[in-house]
Amino acid sequence: xxxxxxxxxxxxxxxxxxxxxxxxxxxxxxxxxxxxxxxxxxxxxxxxxxxxxxxxxxxxxxxxxxxxxxxxxxxxxxxxxxxxxxxxxxxxxxxxxxxxxxxxxxxxxxxxxxxxxxxxxxxxxxxxxxxxxxxxxxxxxxxxxxxxxxxxxxxxxxxxxxxxxxxxxxxxxxxxxxxx
Numbered sequence: 001x002x003x004x005x006x007x008x009x010x011x012x013x014x015x016x017x018x019x020x021x022x023x024x025x026x027x028x029x030x031x032x033x034x035x036x037x038x039x040x041x042x043x044x045x046x047x048x049x050x051x052x053x054x055x056x057x058x059x060x061x062x063x064x065x066x067x068x069x070x071x072x073x074x075x076x077x078x079x080x081x082x083x084x085x086x087x088x089x090x091x092x093x094x095x096x097x098x099x100x101x102x103x104x105x106x107x108x109x110x111x112x113x114x115x116x117x118x119x120x121x122x123x124x125x126x127x128x129x130x131x132x133x134x135x136x137x138x139x140x141x142x143x144x145x146x147x148x149x150x151x152x153x154x155x156x157x158x159x160x161x162x163x164x165x166x167x168x169x170x171x172x173x174x175x176x177x178x179x180x
Contacts, residue, residue, distance in 0.1 A: 004177075005173060026128075037064070041104075065087060068110060
């Protein structure tokens with residue numbers, strides 16, 4: 001197994017700061033905005049983004065966790081059932097600008113499922129997607145991110161590994177792994 005470093009801790013911090021600045025430019029006072037972190041790994045990035053935006057703007061933007069497990073089109077096709085995670089959305093998203101946050105955009109199927117799952121909480125005015133890594137190749141659905149930390153061309157046999165301190169890792173790093 002070969003590992004190639006995509007983003008080290010310093011570059012990842014800079015990338016997250018840039019993503020937050022883009023959000024500030026597009027959302028102004030965040031009065032109609034909410035952040036939804038995708039379970040299981042997108043919630044860690046959503047928490048980092050939420051904290052940084054609060055530091056930079058002084059605004060406490062509503063933050064929730066969204067699990068799309070039961071909305072996936074492959075849910076019943078797997079040999080081993082996928083374990084569901086907690087959905088925690090303590091606010092209505094009706095008429096809100098939703099920023100959906102995930103760590104990696106690959107096929108687009110998880111995001112499609114997330115959009116279906118969101119409807120249980122109201123009809124948003126807009127939905128924007130923020131991802132750290134956009135695996136541009138291998139997209140199966142016509143889904144693209146509005147905010148991208150880094151675009152990476154990958155093979156289907158490769159994997160992107162996001163290691164964040166919030167997940168218990170020593171440093172924030174993102175790796176490209178060749179499954180040999």
